[in-house]
Amino acid sequence: MYETIELTKQGRTAYLKLNRPKSMNAMNGTMMKELADCFESLLNEKSLQVLIIHGEGRAFSAGGDIKEMMDPENPMDIDLVMKEVTKLAKALYTLPQITIAAIHGASAGLGFSMALACDHVIAEENSKLAMNFIGIGLVPDGGGHFFMKERVGVPKAKQLIWAGQTLKAHDALAKGLIEEVTAEGRAMEHAEAYAAEVLSSPVQARLASKEILHQLKVRELEAVLEMEAKAQSAMRKSGDHLEGIQAFVEKRKPEFKGL
Template identity: 85%
Template sequence: MYETIELTKQGRIGQLVLNRPKSMNAMNGTMMKELADCFESLLQDSTIQVLIIRGEGRAFSAGGDIKEMMDPENPMDIELVMKDVSRLAKALYTLPQITIAAIHGASAGLGFSIALACDHVIAEENSKLAMNFIGIGLVPDGGGHFFMKERVGVPKAQQIIWEGQTLKAHDALAKGLIDEVTAEGRGLKQAESYATEAVESPVSAKLASKHILHQVKVDELEKVLEMEAAAQSAMRKSADHLEGIQAFVEKRKPEFKGE
């Protein structure tokens, strides 16, 4: 059914796998569209009450696929991509399931926005977590501003976005960005045990509380997504972004000019 992701169900627990392991689950146009479609289909799925999201291979997700962004022959249609990114973020935030992100390896850029959108975020201790759009002259998307602000408040969110640093799991936990740290190789096991506990608890009441808390924020999330899409579109045309991408490809330090 899907090319780049895989959805499986076992009883009342679902598992969504980001499945482009050779690209460290970097998100190309197809994956963003498939994630949006999959999350939207889960909005109507009352058979699953808990959803685990994880990455196949060495990483959760390295973020947007820079190779595809740079492809001169078949460039990404940014307007279309931003629509899918907004669809996936809104659907993920409003899912009628308890969502758990099980992170190993890298969770960066849009990959980190998706993790932060989940109700419970578990990261293995050596995982690398980064809201690193700033490094290539871009702004967070996928609701990154909203999800980060919800977790840590505006001043801290702004600081983390501006710094664009790569955090180890324990640093991210100390900042309040994630909920739990496990030993290497234990992330998925921990997510599965959290999921099992959740379905054995009064999960309908938990989901009702989630619905109340999230529903009142949906308008705000929609506004943020709209502004992110506009800002991203503008930033992609900036000299700083082109320099950031060029430096990334050439593996050198970028020289930004604020243009």
């Protein structure tokens, strides 16, 4: 059904696997569209009560696919992509399931925004977590501003977004960005243990609380997504973004000029 992701269902639990392992599950246009479609399809799946999101191969997700951004023959249509990213983030935030992100390896950029949107984030201790858009002259998207702010507040969100640092799991836990750290190779085991705990609890009450708390914020998330789309479109045309991408490809330090 999907090219870049895989959705399986087992009882009341669904598993969503990001499945571009050769690209460290970097999100190309196809994956963004498929994720948006998949999350929207789950909005009506009331029989499913838990969703575990994880990555195939060496990473959860390295973020947006920079190779596709740079492709001169078939350049990424940023406005079209942002529409899919907006759909993806809103559907994920409003899902009628308890969502669990099981992170190993890298969770960066849009991949990190998506993880932060989940209800319970588990990361293996050596995983690398980064809201690193600033490094290539972009702003967080996929609701990154909203999800970061919801977890740590506006002042800390600004500092984290502006720094664009790569955090180890224990640092992210200390900052309040994630819920749980596990040993290497055990994120899925812990995700399934948490899912079992959820399913053996009064899960309808949990889901009702989630809906109350999230519905209060949906309009704010929509406004953030609209602003992110406009800002990202503008940033993609900036000199600093072009320099950031070029420096990334050439493996050198960028020289930003504020343009």
